[in-house]
Structures are given as structure tokens and as C-alpha cells.
Amino acid sequence: MATDSWALAVDEQEAAAESLSNLHLKEEKIKPDANGAVVKTNANAEKADEEEKEDRAAQSLLNKLIRSNLVDNTNQVEVLQRDPNSPLYSVKSFEELRLKPQLLQGVYAMGFNRPSKIQENALPLMLAEPPQNLIAQSQSGTGKTAAFVLAMLSQVEPANRHPQCLCLSPTYELALQTGKVIEQMGKFYPELKLAYAVRGNKLERGQKISEHIVIGTPGTVLDWCSKLKFIDPKKIKVFVLDEADVMIATQGHQDQSIRIQRMLPRNCQMLLFSATFEDSVWKFAQKVVPDPNIIKLKREEETLDTIKQYYVLCNSRDEKFQALCNIYGAITIAQAMIFCHTRKTASWLAAELSKEGHQVALLSGEMVVEQRAAVIERFREGKEKVLVTTNVCARGIDVEQVSVVINFDLPVDKDGNPDNETYLHRIGRTGRFGKRGLAVNMVDSKHSMNILNRIQEHFNKKIERLDTDDLDEIEKIAN
Ligand SMILES: Nc1ncnc2c1ncn2[C@@H]1O[C@H](COP(=O)(O)OP(=O)(O)OP(=O)(O)O)[C@@H](O)[C@H]1O
Numbered sequence: 377m378a379t380d381s382w383a384l385a386v387d388e389q390e391a392a393a394e395s396l397s398n399l400h401l402k403e404e405k406i407k408p409d410a411n412g413a414v415v416k417t418n419a420n421a422e423k424a425d426e427e428e429k430e431d432r433a434a435q436s437l438l439n440k441l442i443r444s445n446l447v448d449n450t451n452q453v454e455v456l457q458r459d460p461n462s463p464l465y466s467v468k469s470f471e472e473l474r475l476k477p478q479l480l481q482g483v484y485a486m487g488f489n490r491p492s493k494i495q496e497n498a499l500p501l502m503l504a505e506p507p508q509n510l511i512a513q514s515q516s517g518t519g520k521t522a523a524f525v526l527a528m529l530s531q532v533e534p535a536n537r538h539p540q541c542l543c544l545s546p547t548y549e550l551a552l553q554t555g556k557v558i559e560q561m562g563k564f565y566p567e568l569k570l571a572y573a574v575r576g577n578k579l580e581r582g583q584k585i586s587e588h589i590v591i592g593t594p595g596t597v598l599d600w601c602s603k604l605k606f607i608d609p610k611k612i613k614v615f616v617l618d619e620a621d622v623m624i625a626t627q628g629h630q631d632q633s634i635r636i637q638r639m640l641p642r643n644c645q646m647l648l649f650s651a652t653f654e655d656s657v658w659k660f661a662q663k664v665v666p667d668p669n670i671i672k673l674k675r676e677e678e679t680l681d682t683i684k685q686y687y688v689l690c691n692s693r694d695e696k697f698q699a700l701c702n703i704y705g706a707i708t709i710a711q712a713m714i715f716c717h718t719r720k721t722a723s724w725l726a727a728e729l730s731k732e733g734h735q736v737a738l739l740s741g742e743m744v745v746e747q748r749a750a751v752i753e754r755f756r757e758g759k760e761k762v763l764v765t766t767n768v769c770a771r772g773i774d775v776e777q778v779s780v781v782i783n784f785d786l787p788v789d790k791d792g793n794p795d796n797e798t799y800l801h802r803i804g805r806t807g808r809f810g811k812r813g814l815a816v817n818m819v820d821s822k823h824s825m826n827i828l829n830r831i832q833e834h835f836n837k838k839i840e841r842l843d844t845d846d847l848d849e850i851e852k853i854a855n
Pocket of ligand 1: 487523
């Protein structure tokens with residue numbers, strides 16, 4: 377018992393430290409006391425909680441950086457119109473939207489041939505006369521940003537040299553990403569100007585902003601609208617609140633956003649976007665978007681039906697490594713991701729595999745988001761066939777072409793219980809692709825066997841034992 381609980385405590389400590397060290401956030405580790413126990417003061421727990429929340433902004437940024445395509449989704453879009461009697465418009469082409477020619481040119485130059493699933497309904501609503509308010513929820517990568525950027529660009533009157541569209545983002549980095557999309561889409565519209573209301577962007581007192589679109593974080597935007605009066609909120613025609621779920625996870629942002637919204641004119645168009653829709657997001661959305669139309673696009677269901685699942689029984693970390701080496705040839709027929717619980721294990725494993733002459737990539741919580749994006753990009757391009765990472769670091773990352781997943785350590789939540797959602801998201805496939813996958817779970821203690829059994833029970837799907845010393849068995853997984 378002593379070893380197991382000690383190992384757990386160390387893992388917990390490292391995982392906590394890992395979630396603390398994200399992005400450009402300051403690193404502060406939870407230290408063990410003199411006896412080696414993890415000291416969990418309230419302040420520490422709160423801090424971990426707070427930084428865990430900020431981690432959502434890092435995940436969101438990472439997904440944006442690695443995504444170059446739309447995420448396909450064949451689910452039906454659910455539309456709740458404010459006025460159920462008005463006809464429901466949906467468009468199948470960008471031409472139908474009667475965009476300004478320079479905007480249509482911008483859209484095509486970005487390689488968009490037709491509206492995405494969510495854009496089909498959201499764009500006609502947003503571009504309607506009079507403008508309609510909208511709350512839209514769909515998973516990351518489904519085209520929300522492109523949709524509201526197009527809506528903002530369409531509403532701008534360049535001759536009026538003052539801010540007309542205001543867009544709130546949860547962080548400086550996310551604001552810059554949206555700004556890039558505005559610049560790309562507005563490439564053939566040079567008279568249109570954009571300003572960033574983000575920390576560090578200092579203007580002289582008394583100055584008024586002449587740019588047409590302002591994008592920024594809530595604190596700075598609030599200052600610019602009220603205290604510093606750089607922006608006249610009464611002249612704003614379109615207000616966008618992006619990444620509402622990430623926004624409300626950051627202390628203070630919710631209040632600041634509501635205070636900004638209160639300064640806007642009644643006829644200002646209000647638009648809110650979110651990748652998820654928990655109750656808290658919904659409550660917030662209703663506060664900032666009066667009389668909304670609502671569009672939701674469900675995430676495509678993931679299933680374990682087409683996945684071959686195995687476990688390998690070992691007695692130690694070294695045995696797990698040996699087992700992995702035994703199946704290495706079989707798993708690298710495709711691209712594989714290997715998940716470890718702690719950074720330390722991930723670095724050790726990557727180093728050991730390299731020593732064996734294998735070319736592997738390591739994705740670690742120590743890296744800033746841009747570095748992580750570069751590692752994932754190389755992996756996606758097939759420069760490395762194996763990516764070693766940690767459960768915490770890789771949470772929420774979609775690397776679609778990966779068909780082999782090795783759980784060097786099984787995914788557990790912060791209380792040490794099986795993290796079924798992560799397990800499914802990591803190895804599951806959307807039914808529609810029907811692609812086959814392979815998952816190998818390494819088990820090295822009673823505790824991890826127990827976790828595995830609970831995962832099996834949860835999904836009611838058998839995970840078969842694999843003997844990695846038996847070449848016939850290995851042959852079995854390779855096919
Ligand atoms: N109609 C379209 N056709 C082709 N590609 C598109 C289209 N709309 C958006 N994209 C591209 O798909 C990717 C995802 O789009 P976008 O960033 O707008 O999604 P999102 O839902 O806002 O994601 P996130 O929540 O991560 O911000 C981007 O690379 C974008 O350029």
C-alpha cells in the first residue's frame with residue numbers, strides 16, 4: 377500500500393505542477409514537505425484550480441495553432457429562432473450572402489469554397505436586416521471565428537473613422553489569433569483598420585481611436601471604453617464575445633464583459649460564441665445577449681466500436697518499456713501517440729526510445745504553446761511517427777490521423793479515478809469515419825489493473841490481454 381499511495385502522491389504532485397506551468401504562466405510547484413508528503417494548503421489548491429482554468433486558454437490557443445482545416449461534422453445544426461415565425465434561412469454558398477466583392481474575394485483567397493455547417497445558418501442570421509443577436513455553440517474548429525469575422529467586416533462603414541465593431545477575447549494571444557483572421561479575410565479591403573486593445577498597447581490620454589474594429593481583452597477594453605475614453609461605446613454596431621467558456625473561467629472577465637455590454641447602444645448587434653455549453657456559460661450568455669437566436673452543433677459522437685483494445689500486464693516501469701519495445705515495429709506501421717502520467721516519465725520514455733534508435737517527438741508541459749504547436753505540426757506532417765506526451769499536456773488535442781494509442785499510464789482524474797472521458801476522446805473514433813484503431817494499455821500494479829477494470833465496466837467493452845513476448849500475438853495487432 378505504501379508504495380502505491382506514494383507513487384500516486386508523486387504523480388499527483390507532478391501533474392499539479394504540470395498544469396501550473398502552462399503557457400507564459402509563471403511556474404510554481406507544489407512542494408512535498410520534509411516527509412515527502414504533498415502539502416496541499418488551501419492557497420495551493422485554489423491556485424492550482426485557478427491555473428487549471430487558465431489552462432483552457434492554452435488549450436484553445438494550441439488547437440487554433442495546429443488547426444489548418446475545418447473539423448467535419450455531419451450532425452444536424454439545432455437552430456432556435458427568436459421569432460419562430462420568421463423563415464429560417466440557410467445558405468449553401470458564400471455568393472448567396474451578397475457580400476461586398478472585396479470580402480468575397482478575401483473568403484475565397486482563404487480557400488473557403490462553401491460555408492461550414494455552422495456558417496450555413498449563422499451567417500444569414502448575422503447578416504440579416506435588421507441585425508439579429510446570436511448565441512452559437514459548436515466545437516473548436518467548426519468555423520465560428522471565420523463566421524463572426526465575416527459578420528464584423530460586413531458591417532463596417534470605412535468612411536466613418538471610429539470603432540464600429542468590438543470583439544472580446546479571453547487572452548492577449550487569442551485576440552492576436554482572431555486579429556490575424558480579420559487581416560486575412562480583409563486583405564482586399566485595405567481601407568479597413570484594426571486596433572488591439574490589449575495590455576501593453578498604450579495610447580496617449582485624450583486620444584480617440586479611428587480604427588473600425590477593436591479586438592481585445594475585457595480589462596483593457598473596459599478601460600478604453602470608460603476610464604480612458606479612447607472608444608465611444610455608443611457608436612458600436614457589432615459586439616462579439618468569443619470563447620465565452622474560456623472567458624468565464626478567468627476571474628473578473630465575466631463582470632468586465634457585462635459592464636462593457638451595458639455601455640453599448642440597445643440596437644447594437646450582440647454575438648456570443650462558445651465551444652462548450654455548460655450551465656454557467658448559458659447563464660452568462662443570456663446576460664450579455666438579449667433576445668438571442670441560438671445555434672448549436674453537437675459534437676460528433678465518439679465510439680469504441682471499431683477499436684481493438686488490449687492491455688499488457690507488467691510489473692514495473694522497465695517492464696512496460698520492454699513491452700513497448702516488443703511491439704514497437706507493429707505499432708509504427710501507423711502513427712502512434714504514447715501517453716504518460718507525468719512529465720518525468722514522458723521525458724524518460726522519449727529518451728529511452730531514442731537510445732534504442734527510434735525517432736520520437738516529445739510534447740511536454742514545459743514548452744510554451746508555440747513550441748507545442750511546432751512539435752504537433754511536425755508529427756502531423758509525419759516527420760516523427762511516435763509522439764510521447766503526458767495526460768495533462770495532451771488533453772483536448774485532436775490529432776486525427778493517429779490510429780494507435782498507447783496508454784503507458786492510464787488516464788486518471790485528479791482524485792485518481794479513471795478518466796473515462798479522456799480515454800474515449802483519446803482512442804475513440806467518430807462512427808462516420810469507421811476507421812479502425814488500436815489501443816494498448818500498460819498495466820503495472822493492482823491499482824492500475826483496478827482502473828482498467830473500471831474503464832472496461834464503464835464502456836462495457838472487453839479489453840483483451842496481449843502477451844508481448846508472443847510474436848503471433850504481436851502479428852495480430854499489426855493487422
Ligand atoms: N467555410 C470554410 N471552408 C473551409 N475552411 C474553413 C471555413 N471556415 C473556417 N475554415 C477554416 O477552418 C479552421 C477552423 O475555423 P475557425 O477557426 O473559424 O473555427 P472555430 O470554431 O472558431 O474554432 P475555435 O473555437 O478553435 O476558434 C480554420 O483553419 C479556418 O480557416
